[in-house]
Amino acid sequence: MAPSDDLDNLPTPPACIADFCLIPLGTPTASVSKEVAEVQRLLKKSGLEYSMHSAGTTVEGSWDDVMKVIGQCHSMLHQNGIVRIQSDIRVGSRTDKTQGFRDKVEAVEKLLKEDQTSL
Amino acid sequence: MAPSDDLDNLPTPPACIADFCLIPLGTPTASVSKEVAEVQRLLKKSGLEYSMHSAGTTVEGSWDDVMKVIGQCHSMLHQNGIVRIQSDIRVGSRTDKTQGFRDKVEAVEKLLKEDQTSL
Amino acid sequence: MAPSDDLDNLPTPPACIADFCLIPLGTPTASVSKEVAEVQRLLKKSGLEYSMHSAGTTVEGSWDDVMKVIGQCHSMLHQNGIVRIQSDIRVGSRTDKTQGFRDKVEAVEKLLKEDQTSL
Amino acid sequence: MAPSDDLDNLPTPPACIADFCLIPLGTPTASVSKEVAEVQRLLKKSGLEYSMHSAGTTVEGSWDDVMKVIGQCHSMLHQNGIVRIQSDIRVGSRTDKTQGFRDKVEAVEKLLKEDQTSL
Numbered sequence: 001m002a003p004s005d006d007l008d009n010l011p012t013p014p015a016c017i018a019d020f021c022l023i024p025l026g027t028p029t030a031s032v033s034k035e036v037a038e039v040q041r042l043l044k045k046s047g048l049e050y051s052m053h054s055a056g057t058t059v060e061g062s063w064d065d066v067m068k069v070i071g072q073c074h075s076m077l078h079q080n081g082i083v084r085i086q087s088d089i090r091v092g093s094r095t096d097k098t099q100g101f102r103d104k105v106e107a108v109e110k111l112l113k114e115d116q117t118s119l
Numbered sequence: 120m121a122p123s124d125d126l127d128n129l130p131t132p133p134a135c136i137a138d139f140c141l142i143p144l145g146t147p148t149a150s151v152s153k154e155v156a157e158v159q160r161l162l163k164k165s166g167l168e169y170s171m172h173s174a175g176t177t178v179e180g181s182w183d184d185v186m187k188v189i190g191q192c193h194s195m196l197h198q199n200g201i202v203r204i205q206s207d208i209r210v211g212s213r214t215d216k217t218q219g220f221r222d223k224v225e226a227v228e229k230l231l232k233e234d235q236t237s238l
Numbered sequence: 239m240a241p242s243d244d245l246d247n248l249p250t251p252p253a254c255i256a257d258f259c260l261i262p263l264g265t266p267t268a269s270v271s272k273e274v275a276e277v278q279r280l281l282k283k284s285g286l287e288y289s290m291h292s293a294g295t296t297v298e299g300s301w302d303d304v305m306k307v308i309g310q311c312h313s314m315l316h317q318n319g320i321v322r323i324q325s326d327i328r329v330g331s332r333t334d335k336t337q338g339f340r341d342k343v344e345a346v347e348k349l350l351k352e353d354q355t356s357l
Numbered sequence: 358m359a360p361s362d363d364l365d366n367l368p369t370p371p372a373c374i375a376d377f378c379l380i381p382l383g384t385p386t387a388s389v390s391k392e393v394a395e396v397q398r399l400l401k402k403s404g405l406e407y408s409m410h411s412a413g414t415t416v417e418g419s420w421d422d423v424m425k426v427i428g429q430c431h432s433m434l435h436q437n438g439i440v441r442i443q444s445d446i447r448v449g450s451r452t453d454k455t456q457g458f459r460d461k462v463e464a465v466e467k468l469l470k471e472d473q474t475s476l
Contacts, residue, residue, distance in 0.1 A: 007283045012309030013316070019174030021138075021209055023380050023443055026334075030215055030383030030441035033223070037230035045245045052227065053172040054220035055138030055209055063312070067305035071250030074301070074331045078251070084332040084387035086380055088209055088445045090140055090174055093312045094322040096149055096264075101173035104152070108171065111156035126402045131428030132435070142261050142324055145268030145453075149322035164364045182431070186424035190369030193420070193450045197370070203268035203451040205261055207326045212431045213441040215383075257378075257412030259447055268453055271461070275468035290465065291410040292458035293376030293447055326447055328378055328412055334387055339411035342390070346409065349394035 012063035013093035017101045020070050021056035024077060025084040035082070039073045046072075051101065056088075058101045063093065131182035132212035136220045139189050140175035143196060144203040154201070158192045165191075170220065175207075177220045182212065250301035251331035255339045258308050259294035262315060263322040273320070277311045284310075289339065294326075296339045301331065369420035370450035374458045377427050378413035381434060382441040392439070396430045403429075408458065413445075415458045420450065 024035050036052070043050045043059060046069045050059040059066055074085050143154050155171070162169045162178060165188045169178040178185055193204050262273050274290070281288045281297060284307045288297040297304055312323045381392050393409070400407045400416060403426045407416040416423055431442050 007280065007310065010310045011313055012306060013312050017173070023382065025380065025382070025389070026385070026387030027383060030213060032382070033226040033230060036227045040227065040231055041234070042245065051173070052224065053177070054136070054170070054223045055177050056174065058172070058174050063309040064306075067309070068250060068302075071301040071305070072245065072248045074251050074254075075249055078331065078333045083334040084330065086328065086330040088207075089327040089329065090207055090324065091327065092322065092324040093316065094149060095316045096321040104173045105171065107152040108155045108159065111152060112159055115160070126399065126429065129429045130432055131425060132431050135431075142263065144261065144263070144270070145266070146264060149264030151263070161364065182428040183425075186428070187369060187421075190420040190424065191364065191367045193370050193373075194368055197450065197452045202453040203449065205447065205449040208446040208448065209443065210446065211441065211443040212435070214435045215440040255411070268451060271464040271468060274465045278465065278469055279472070289411070290462065291415070292374070292408070292461045293415050294412065296410070296412050328445055332387060342411045343409065345390040346393045346397065349390060350397055353398070
């Protein structure tokens with residue numbers, strides 16, 4: 001079997017949680033709120049679960065769907081005239097359990113709540 | 120003047136916003152909620168403004184204070200027996216205006232609200 | 239036109255440079271060199287241009303090809319028994335010029351070389 | 358003992374390896390090579406061990422020294438008129454062994470070399 005064959009049969013993860021922070025370069029102003037708002041509008045159209053915070057936007061779905069929509073955010077801003085875009089993406093996948101991004105916060109908050117109970 | 124002299128006189132930014140995601144390596148389980156809860160307790164003691172979300176924790180203050188507290192999070196977990204820790208930090212500084220991390224979300228939400236008004 | 243229609247027609251970038259750092263969680267040891275070596279072997283099979291450094295691996299190609307291969311790295315390690323993987327990806331796309339990752343280093347080194355010439 | 362007391366006594370890690378990618382915002386051009394060259398000159402003055410690659414610069418030293426020099430890079434560029442700077446920092450610390458950033462690459466390359474030997 002040729003080396004490329006097994007790579008073709010290797011799937012991408014069926015589920016992942018990605019948090020991305022997109023930065024346009026070479027723009028007239030240092031503000032990025034207009035671009036971030038456009039990203040939120042695009043994510044809304046995508047139908048994927050997502051949530052914005054002050055340092056990025058978290059989105060969950062299959063690896064392919066999530067990476068496709070982040071790439072589309074780049075393309076949309078390029079079409080709007082931004083010539084260079086840099087994103088930082090933190091992405092996690094796991095096989096031991098199904099966990100949405102909201103569950104992660106709840107797990108920590110539950111532990112912190114026990115602090116108060118034990119006082 | 121020696122090259123090192125001017126470097127000694129170069130300050131770090133008086134204000135920054137950092138978002139960090141800390142990952143312990145070589146732990147018995149794949150869960151990190153216990154460690155993230157410990158990080159939140161340490162941040163509370165620091166007196167800095169901070170906020171946890173599903174993909175990290177945002178903290179603001181002077182560059183030195185913020186980086187010190189993230190380093191202390193590493194040290195605390197090392198003291199708890201975790202031999203290796205990797206963090207991803209997104210950090211921004213700006214001189215054009217004073218902006219807390221909560222202001223950043225508000226600026227975008229204001230733009231998104233105008234979408235609905237203009238319908 | 240329905241909102242989803244224009245999203246279907248929005249492509250992902252034809253070229254990008256991504257630098258990723260992959261971290262397995264819940265492994266018996268804190269060493270990751272075995273996993274990083276497996277990632278290099280997979281990248282070699284992919285046919286994409288790539289280069290490893292001490293803090294990650296840089297890979298270039300179309301957005302879809304690059305993100306697919308990083309997702310396949312996650313899947314491969316999951317198949318090898320690692321239940322949770324977290325990656326940090328720095329990805330950039332630009333429309334103003336075609337630039338490979340090796341060109342970026344050369345542009346900076348050219349500037350630094352001029353320092354010595356002007357002494 | 359007051360909660361802040363034990364925080365004052367908590368040190369930052371004596372050694373770490375950080376890889377950072379610095380992005381200036383609101384600049385006239387999308388090119389960042391001039392800024393990256395300035396960062397390299399500053400790192401040279403610092404006396405810390407460092408190495409540039411196409412997606413960032415790796416630097417090693419004590420947590421305080423490393424974070425201070427990255428903060429100084431921000432300040433230097435602010436002094437040069439750049440009003441906003443965003444950096445992505447991947448930083449790791451470990452207590453199980455002393456490892457420089459060059460050792461990490463060697464450990465992987467050694468594994469990959471065994472592939473060829475075993476053919």
